Amino acid sequence: MRPYRGRFAPTPSGPLHFGSLIAALASFLDARHAAGYWGLRIEDVDPPRCPPGAADTILRQLEAFGLQWDGSVVWQSQHHDAYASALARLETQGLAYPCSCSRKQWRDHPVYPGWCRDGVCEPHKPVAWRLRSDLGLRPVHWEDRLFGPQAFDPAELGDVVLQRKDGLWAYQLAVVVDDADLGINEVVRGADLLDNTPWQRQLQHALALPEPRYLHLPLILGNDGQKLSKQNLAPALPDTEAEARPLLHRALALLDQAPPTELAAAPVAEQLAWAIAHWAPGRLRADPERRLTHDTVD
Numbered sequence: 001m002r003p004y005r006g007r008f009a010p011t012p013s014g015p016l017h018f019g020s021l022i023a024a025l026a027s028f029l030d031a032r033h034a035a036g037y038w039g040l041r042i043e044d045v046d047p048p049r050c051p052p053g054a055a056d057t058i059l060r061q062l063e064a065f066g067l068q069w070d071g072s073v074v075w076q077s078q079h080h081d082a083y084a085s086a087l088a089r090l091e092t093q094g095l096a097y098p099c100s101c102s103r104k105q106w107r108d109h110p111v112y113p114g115w116c117r118d119g120v121c122e123p124h125k126p127v128a129w130r131l132r133s134d135l136g137l138r139p140v141h142w143e144d145r146l147f148g149p150q151a152f153d154p155a156e157l158g159d160v161v162l163q164r165k166d167g168l169w170a171y172q173l174a175v176v177v178d179d180a181d182l183g184i185n186e187v188v189r190g191a192d193l194l195d196n197t198p199w200q201r202q203l204q205h206a207l208a209l210p211e212p213r214y215l216h217l218p219l220i221l222g223n224d225g226q227k228l229s230k231q232n233l234a235p236a237l238p239d240t241e242a243e244a245r246p247l248l249h250r251a252l253a254l255l256d257q258a259p260p261t262e263l264a265a266a267p268v269a270e271q272l273a274w275a276i277a278h279w280a281p282g283r284l285r286a287d288p289e290r291r292l293t294h295d296t297v298d
Contacts, residue, residue, distance in 0.1 A: 002185060003036060003037070004030075004031055004034035004035070004036025004185070004186055005037045005039070005182065005184050005185050006027050006030060006038050006039070006184065006186045006188060007027070007038065007040065007179070007182060007184050007187075008038070008039075008040055008041070008062075008067075009041040009042075009175070009178075010024075010042065010043065010058055011044070011046070011049065012042055012043075012044050012051075012054040013046075013050055013051070013054065014051070015054065015057045015058065015061060016057075016237045017235060017236060018220060018235070018237065018247065019190070019219070019220040020237070021237055021248075021251050022190075022220050022251055022254060022255065023188070023189055023190050023217060024062065024065075024067055025065070025251050025252070026188050026215070026217055026255055026281075027187075028067045028272075029255075029276055029279040030186065030215065030279065032272075032276045033276050033277075033279040034186075036186070037070050037071075038069055038070055039070055039182055039184075040059075040073050040074065041073070041075075041076065041178060042058070042073060042074070042075050043076050043171070043175075044075055045076045045077060045170075045171075045174050046168055047077070057236075057239065059073070060239040061236075061237045063239075064237075064239045064241050064243070064244045064268075065248055065268055066241075066268040066269055066271075066272045067272075074178065076178060079177065079178060079181075080169070082177050082178075082181065083163075083169045083177055086173060086176075086203075086207055087129060087162055087163060087173065089206075090131070090206060091129075094132065095131060095132045095135055095136055095206050096130065096131060096132065096162060097132060097159075098120050098128070098129055099115075099120065099121075099127055099128050099129070099130045100121050100122040100123070100125040100126070100127050101116060101122075110158075111156070111157060111159075112158045112159050113158075114134070114158075114159055116130070117132065117159070126165040126166075127165060128161050128162075128164050130159040130160065131160050131161075131162055131172070131199060131203065132159060133154040133157060133159050133199065133202065134154075134155040136202035136205065137154075137202050137205040137206070138153050138154055138155060138202070139152060139153045140153075140198040142197065142211075144214050145213060145214065145281060146217065146218075146281070146286045147191070147194065147216060148286065152197075152198035153198075154198040154199055154202050157195065160172050160199045172196065172200060172203065173203060175200065176207070176209065177207075179209075179212060180204070180207075180209040180210060183210075185210065185212045185213065186212055186213050186215070187213070188215045189214075189215075189216060189217065190216065190217050190219055191216040191217060191219055192219055193216065194216045197216075215281060217284070218285070218286075220254065241267065244268055245264065245265060245267065246264055246265075248268055248271050249263055249264040249271060252275055255283075255284065256283040256285055257279065257280065258283070259274065259275065260274070
């Protein structure tokens, strides 16, 4: 058995919310139950979206819920050279190409139609770099730990952006490079990223990187039926231990772990000790059409 290495990787575009807690808690429990490593990576490659102080708030929130990470915090903004090296390797293989097209130009198409694959359409314009999804590993198969066998043809998802026109690195390339650098072999995250996995598998294959196992979690929806997110103004998690206690218990219940009722008022350390000992991802209900819902978190 390989040693377990997991992580939580929030974007510091604002404080964590209850949906973030579900992902952080599940990945933490999965790692700790296996006596494994649980790292924290701050995905700050998009400075315009990262207000000052947001990362510090995230650290305080995690500490309030007792979710202590191993080692030092990893910052994606410090990894430019690693991403550039990976992109250069993909370009050499003919799997990455520059693209001048704007979203407005291809808005009538379901995915980007690959107009710049054989050469930049408008060489005088700034370019992004895209992945040739039609030439990489396809179809992509993997066994999700919750949703079971998965099969996607990445070409039907389109040529994803690897580096934006403003020079900032895009999520797909950065997450693959950083997971490999940290030796991550277990990824626990929300089901909204399920269809991102095919591109990441393609990149792992092209760059000869290890392929983690994946556990995608059912999403938490607000009372309006929308995914809890910073864009939807989901309420921020507290950053004090006393306020965290009832929310931690609610999160365990929504992860189908059936925590004892009397545990709701217990200190977070006691709740987490129980949860680590009893963590059973097999209890999670796998239904991609059904989303876990909860009452408004104030």
